[in-house]
Amino acid sequence: MKKGQIYQGVAGEIRFPNRAVVETEEGEQCLVDNVIPGQKVEFRVEKAKNGRFQGRLLQVIEKSEIETAKDVCAHFGVCGGCLYQSVPYIQQLRFKEYQVRSLLDRVESDYKWEGIKSSPQQYAYRNKMEFSFGNEVKDGPLTLGLHRRGGFYDIVPVNECRIVDEDFRKILMITQMYFRAFNLPFYHKLSHEGVLRHLLVRKGLATGEIMVALVTTSGIPQDILGGFTTSLQSLSLSGELVSILHMKNDNPADMVQSEETTVLYGRDYIYEQLFNLRFKITPFSFFQTNTAGAQVLYDTVRGYLGTTKDKVVYDLYSGTGTIAQVLAPAAARVIGVEIVPEAVESARENTKMNGLSNCEFLCGDVLDVIDEMKASCEKPDLIVLDPPRDGVSAKALQKIIQFDVNRIVYISCKPTSLVRDMEILTDAGYIVERACAVDMFAGTYNIETVAVLTKSRNKGVRA
Numbered sequence: 001m002k003k004g005q006i007y008q009g010v011a012g013e014i015r016f017p018n019r020a021v022v023e024t025e026e027g028e029q030c031l032v033d034n035v036i037p038g039q040k041v042e043f044r045v046e047k048a049k050n051g052r053f054q055g056r057l058l059q060v061i062e063k064s065e066i067e068t069a070k071d072v073c074a075h076f077g078v079c080g081g082c083l084y085q086s087v088p089y090i091q092q093l094r095f096k097e098y099q100v101r102s103l104l105d106r107v108e109s110d111y112k113w114e115g116i117k118s119s120p121q122q123y124a125y126r127n128k129m130e131f132s133f134g135n136e137v138k139d140g141p142l143t144l145g146l147h148r149r150g151g152f153y154d155i156v157p158v159n160e161c162r163i164v165d166e167d168f169r170k171i172l173m174i175t176q177m178y179f180r181a182f183n184l185p186f187y188h189k190l191s192h193e194g195v196l197r198h199l200l201v202r203k204g205l206a207t208g209e210i211m212v213a214l215v216t217t218s219g220i221p222q223d224i225l226g227g228f229t230t231s232l233q234s235l236s237l238s239g240e241l242v243s244i245l246h247m248k249n250d251n252p253a254d255m256v257q258s259e260e261t262t263v264l265y266g267r268d269y270i271y272e273q274l275f276n277l278r279f280k281i282t283p284f285s286f287f288q289t290n291t292a293g294a295q296v297l298y299d300t301v302r303g304y305l306g307t308t309k310d311k312v313v314y315d316l317y318s319g320t321g322t323i324a325q326v327l328a329p330a331a332a333r334v335i336g337v338e339i340v341p342e343a344v345e346s347a348r349e350n351t352k353m354n355g356l357s358n359c360e361f362l363c364g365d366v367l368d369v370i371d372e373m374k375a376s377c378e379k380p381d382l383i384v385l386d387p388p389r390d391g392v393s394a395k396a397l398q399k400i401i402q403f404d405v406n407r408i409v410y411i412s413c414k415p416t417s418l419v420r421d422m423e424i425l426t427d428a429g430y431i432v433e434r435a436c437a438v439d440m441f442a443g444t445y446n447i448e449t450v451a452v453l454t455k456s457r458n459k460g461v462r463a
């Protein structure tokens with residue numbers, strides 16, 4: 001194989017993150033992302049090193065025989081959001097389980113694999129979406145949607161997106177229609193000209209409360225925002241629109257963020273409910289995007305921690321404090337640590353609202369806050385780790401190890417980061433006792449993994 005050349009082959013085994021070994025008729029192998037086993041594909045070799053090749057998918061020539069799912073989303077294949085929708089859900093779960101398990105098996109051979117738990121909802125499960133303004137083709141009409149698969153600039157209108165409910169679709173469509181009428185330009189990522197950037201929609205799936213946040217540059221004519229609010233309010237929605245926000249963002253970085261937020265209607269937060277707890281969610285605070293799936297995930301964490309009676313639990317990387325509050329009723333004390341001040345504020349408010357007095361939250365980088373905790377907090381009996389995709393930094397992990405707790409429950413949305421950290425923890429005397437995967441992202445290749453690590457003196461004692 002040669003770099004830059006185009007080949008055809010059939011996709012075989014997949015490795016996380018959905019990277020398949022594609023074999024040509026001549027028996028040459030290349031890793032290609034975002035294909036489904038059994039598909040015949042055309043790809044270009046982009047990297048070649050020491051006889052190993054990595055390629056980019058150009059097109060699917062023949063479908064795989066496992067692509068038998070009915071009722072597939074109209075945007076599937078074009079939209080960059082979902083990758084597995086053409087495959088029946090049970091098969092999607094097998095793909096994800098295989099990818100996670102083959103990674104974990106490399107680190108630990110003697111642990112109990114407890115399978116993959118499905119998402120309670122296969123469709124309409126998302127409580128948050130970030131849509132982008134752009135166009136579908138160069139100089140085409142203004143479009144609001146998601147990025148084209150493999151594309152950085154083109155935006156696909158996703159009026160029939162299946163992973164959100166009808167309310168999201170109605171809000172998306174009316175926003176696009178409203179701004180098309182004003183002929184306002186979208187913000188170009190390269191030239192940094194234009195006005196319309198993103199639309200953030202959040203919906204409490206248990207409460208029905210909806211937040212819509214329009215993100216534009218400060219070049220937006222202020223007098224058209226009133227009409228935007230009125231057109232959103234004219235929609236007949238199954239949920240209740242309680243928050244309409246305008247966010248100014250002149251920063252050239254292509255991120256959904258706000259330099260100044262104005263409330264156009266209602267409040268700047270929504271409530272969501274998990275189990276019997278209520279959570280206040282602000283525009284940028286982390287909250288699991290699949291509410292029903294989060295209950296399965298947190299139930300798994302609860303089960304993996306075992307008895308928490310009279311125990312002090314640290315919930316590191318606590319977001320809006322969901323895990324801490326789920327655990328608090330059955331624990332002596334739970335202490336959460338989170339870097340985003342807005343999320344910590346919400347966590348504290350949520351704790352009060354839920355009547356929990358044994359739960360506290362510290363704001364800052366886990367790496368630094370741990371030092372303060374050693375000096376001023378009760379020592380933990382159990383630790384929950386739920387870091388962002390890149391996992392726990394090596395320095396922070398060393399400090400966590402020094403707490404010498406008997407049991408750590410590690411939740412990860414990127415199993416490659418999890419296994420890297422598991423290696424450090426096993427070198428420090430922990431063993432992986434049990435693990436499972438929880439699907440929170442049906443239709444996509446994303447997956448959560450939960451692992452229990454115990455001090456090796458407990459080896460052989462399964463909880």
Ligand SMILES: C[S@@+](CC[C@H](N)C(=O)[O-])C[C@H]1O[C@@H](n2cnc3c(N)ncnc32)[C@H](O)[C@@H]1O
Nearest residue numbers: 286288317318319338339340365366386387388
């Ligand atoms: C995967 S989320 C988990 C949130 C929470 N456990 C939940 O289930 O909703 C990771 C969280 O870690 C926070 N975070 C990222 N880096 C951090 C750091 N260095 N120290 C503390 N928190 C951090 C993020 O802001 C985010 O809220």
